[in-house]
Amino acid sequence: MTMNNEKTTIVLFSGELDKAIAAFIIANGAAAYDHDVTIFFTFWGLNALRKDEKVFVKKGFLEKMFAKMMPRGANKLGLSKMHFGGMGPKMIKHVMKKHNALSLPELIELAQEQGVKLVACTMTMDLLGLQKEELLDGIEYAGVAAYLGDAADAKVNLFI
Amino acid sequence: MTMNNEKTTIVLFSGELDKAIAAFIIANGAAAYDHDVTIFFTFWGLNALRKDEKVFVKKGFLEKMFAKMMPRGANKLGLSKMHFGGMGPKMIKHVMKKHNALSLPELIELAQEQGVKLVACTMTMDLLGLQKEELLDGIEYAGVAAYLGDAADAKVNLFI
Amino acid sequence: MTMNNEKTTIVLFSGELDKAIAAFIIANGAAAYDHDVTIFFTFWGLNALRKDEKVFVKKGFLEKMFAKMMPRGANKLGLSKMHFGGMGPKMIKHVMKKHNALSLPELIELAQEQGVKLVACTMTMDLLGLQKEELLDGIEYAGVAAYLGDAADAKVNLFI
Structure with a gap:
């Protein structure tokens, strides 16, 4: 990544499978064109970064409830439309498999390989009681100021 | 459209009436100021482009189910809030009629008259099993690369 | 605010507590970096600007129904996820209080103190039957043309 690359930022606020897929398809496309791409995960979007397996960390009561109620990782997200108790995501x-489209976990892996910067919002991690041990390896941690710094330099800024 | 016009792009991901109306009001406004405007329809947003009438095309089982479950065209979309089983959209x-506001089908027509480029995302058309015969005439077809090309040149890029 | 400041615009379309909080955190962050920030409230986003108390204004039947069904002000908004009949917002x-995070009403106050321009979309006010007396003091009123003027000059434009 040089200073001359075009920049793209995405705030992933939503915790739904379809929106996360859209975010990563745009991010991977932009990275393929040598953009410096940052996805800033905040609120429910953080769930896409959670590890699949249960991670044992000390939590208060409300934080435990949030952790239980929110989907654990990219494989567990629901749909924003036609969820139908889980049939929609299936x-x-x-159909994505049938069309040889990458799954969300594969899209995340590709993004990391392409150098897309995945940034977890530390403020909402605090609020929802999510700890670094619970999130994927190789991601960064920052607050809204870092996001704004990236966005002010970017040509394309999306909130998803 | 010359090369010197300002550019605006909108990704319409959502399939709801209110969000589609917002997208087209912004798009038509920008077009009135001589912006080159592109709306890129992806995922549920494609439903706004479906023809009203049933179109007979050969489909697999899942594609038929998607076609059945998704709203057929701009007149059938629901609301993101206060849908109330269809009473909300009514x-x-x-109130839009009462205030002489354009309906969504009229907003789409105006956009086409003003030269707003309506682009259906071919990748999600494949996934949802939507075929060109089922979508409005006069639209274009492209993938995420074309969207990114437009967005990188644009001043205003929104994801709706 | 001078002409040389960077500009940031946010369309707040959504009427949910979590999205409104995200919008105001970004807006207040950008204002702290001396950006000229405008939040344009449209559709359900207008509910964040409603006064807490009931305001008596003359309305037609549909307008009364909208006013009843929509949340009255920043304290009454629901969540986009895990609303659980009001338990989620609580x-x-x-947790926001526990972490000393500002509440939405406090975020709005801070935005007004920092000179963030809060603009109510007059077109959707008409549609939903909301009148100026029902909205917070110190805000501005404009249509989509004013928004587009601001957005065309801005580096960061988000639709939330």
């Missing part, structure tokens, strides 16, 4: 995953 | 349509 | 407010 249908989408099925 | 109320909104009623 | 949990979020509780």
